[in-house]
Amino acid sequence: MSKGSTLSRRQFIKTSALAGGGLLLACHLPFGARDALAAGKTVFAPNAFLRIGTDESVTVIVNKSEMGQGVYTSLPMLIAEELCCDWKRVTFQASPVAAEYNHAQFGPIMVTGGSTSVRSEWERLSLAGAAAREMLIAAAAGQWKVGPAACRAENGIVHGPGDRQLSFGQLAAQAARLPVPKAPTLKSGAKKLLGKPLHRLDSPAKINGTAIFGIDVAVPGMLTVVIARPPVFGGKVKSFDATKARAVPGVYSIVEIDAGVAVVADGFWPALKGRELLEIVWDEGAGARVSTPAMREEYAGLAATPGLVARRDGDAVAVLAKAGKRYEVEYEVPYLAHAPMEPLNCFVDLKSDSCLIRTGSQFQTVDRNAAARVAGLKPEQVTLETTFLGGGFGRRACTGSDYVVEAVQVAMKVKQPIKVIRTREDDMRAGYYRPMWYDRLAACLDGKGMPLAWQHRIVGQSIVAGTSFESAMVKDGIDDTSVEGAANTPYAIPNLQVELHSPRNAVPVLWWRSVGHSPYGLRNGELSGRTGPPGRQGPVPVPPHATGQTSPYSQGAGDRCPKSRLGYTPAQGMGTGHRRA
Amino acid sequence: MIDFTVNGKEQRVDVTPETPLLWVLREKLGLTGTKFGCGEGLCGACTVHIDGLPQRSCITPVGDVQGKRVLTIEGLPENHPVKRAWLDQEVSQCGYCQPGQIMTAVALLEKKPRPTDADIDSAMSGNLCRCGTYGRIRRAIHIAGGKPVPKGGKKS
DSSP states (O other), X not given: OOTTOOSOHHHHHHHHHHHHHTOOOOOOOSSHHHHHHHTTOOEEEEETTEEEETTSOEEEEEOSOOSSSOHHHHHHHHHHHHHTOOGGGEEEEEOOSOGGGSOSSSSSOOOOOTTOHHXXXXXXXXXXXXXXXXXXXXXXXXXXXXXXXXXXEETTEEEEGGGEEEEHHHHHHHHTTSOXXXXXXXXXXXXXXXXXXXXXXXXXXXXXXXXXXXXXXXXXXXXXXEEEOOSSTTOEEEEEEOHHHHTSTTEEEEEXXXXXXXXXXXXXXXXXXXXXXXXXXXXXXXXXXXXXXXXXXXXXXXHTSOOEEEEEESOXXXXXXXXSSOEEEEEEEOOEEOOOSSOOEEEEEEOSSOEEEEEOOSOHHHHHHHHHHHHTOOGGGEEEEEOBOSOOTTXXXXXXXXXXXXXXXXXHHHOSOEEEEOOHHHHHHSOOEEOOEEEEEEXXXXXXXXXXXXXXXXXXXXXXXXXXXXXXXXXXXXEHHHHTTTXXXXXXXXXXXXXXXXXXXXXXXXXXXTTTHHHHHHHHHHHHHXXXXXXXXXXXXXXXXXXXXXXXXXXXXXXXXXXXXXXXXXXXXXXXXXXXX | OEEEEXXXXXXXXXXXXXXXXXXXXXXXXXXXXXXOSOSSSSSOTTEEEETTEEEEGGGSBGGGGTTOEEEOGGGSOTTOHXXXXXXXXXXXXXXXTHHHXXXXXXXXXXXXXXXXXXXXXXXXXXXXXXXXXXXXXXXXHHHHTTOOOOTTOOOO
């Protein structure tokens, strides 16, 4: 795992302003230029994100994983806006794993997450487009023997004095010989592409069946694998009998790996049939004692005792002790699987000195490094190609790279290209999950019905405990993501205390869409609904002006009832929260 | 040997007859536009037409399509009104479920060219979308059926 991820999620965002100023344009192109050279086309590759062909093609290399959010359109738009190219010529390509493609704010790691793709790439890609435009203009100006100020680029054409015109394709070869400007100037004036609705560049492939997701990857001679995993988390294979499984036509071999027993076949169906006939004795280990009722009891017990303090303003405990009327509520949210539509899968072609992985990953550097570690290779010997992702939700940014590691382990034993496919049941049962949470909240109001004190005690597993992210993201025992949305609530409450218990157990947990805000929106909003006095104010007791911010549901300071925006009046106990995520 | 036609082309495959059609399409014929989502006929990602009717290929033994006509997303013409409407409305997000959604929508419109919202909800209820594109799916089906929908129409 990269040591670079030494910032918490919140710190990542805080440092963005600093990082943004020092971005450099990378000056070589790991694979784009190679492809173009192979195609025999002269190419202008001013940086890692862009190449322009003599055929007028504009290819944007996208370093973010496409999982529905549209990065194969939005990120090309950032470059195209500054490049002043013809949008109809723009295509996209998934980037390889290389330092040039690391997250612009998250340290040396290639990752898609945290709703950061556009905002983190805005400056870098805008500058990349501007630099290329300046080079194309310089190339034209040189040819015409005029100053660059006398030229302008528009829609893929550089225009010069006297109606002179040269297209980007005509200029590509010359521009490629020019130095890359160190401080390109961004365009002034109105945007031509940004802010306008455009059709997605990836939609045609997604509706005609040609978009390649990880599960669609195939090469000649590839074998398909399904894995029998232990019935409890942390379980191990004690012994197994594969005689019947091996007899299934199409089953090629049965191998044991850390995750369980892998059935390798010439297709998914024989692999699945073979798995059904495996006879496995499991060593279930300590995980066998974990149960939902036992955890609820443990968590409820912890919720009754003070935890580590994640935030303390004023003295909520003392104020609550003296309060006339206290609102006390306990909330539980269950483990939740990410359940992407495309079940997890991973293709691996392992050779003695190289490893090719094709999968839908949100966490390319981590996955590549994990594969290298498992295969005994150097990271640079591992190539990871990112396919389309049939949903991510954080599941494909796995701290343990589980679905990559298990595929590499199978490949080490099979010596042929393989693709592991999880069934839907595998995908749901094998983890990871949003943690189960047990929360206890207490609040009291002042004479005006505004919250005076608010105590929130949180019980749930840390999603980074035991991972390489723990040392960076857990401070003084507090995992920032465990209290995200609670300790940094936007509500202005004079006496606020947030406490945390982080029990550990065998259930694998992971970040998920919106991370801490996923459970806390419910808890804070719902309790807000309860504490609000019925009647005049409606069920929103903490109006936006109490937070010093504007709520999306507010029409102004006097409008405390969100009915006009919601279209209905929330019932008692059905709160309207104010989130800042 | 099992003989059937896929997208108008005759195919002969040598697999055990209980093998689901889905895996024959994907692995033997290289037609990976039809997706695996659940393997139980519950999510609709694997929807294809068999003799004109939408079917879940993940639970259809290939032996059952002997002599029948199978249509997959790859066999739908590029200019099909449903595909055009899908592009117009930018229905796809991650896109994984969309081939199945489209095949179900095509079958609905063949049966009922001007469906109501209720018709659409009923016909499409077996096709899950984890991104939640249902509102746009409904709009696109109305458009493909020729019903004018105001630009930026009501989102649902």
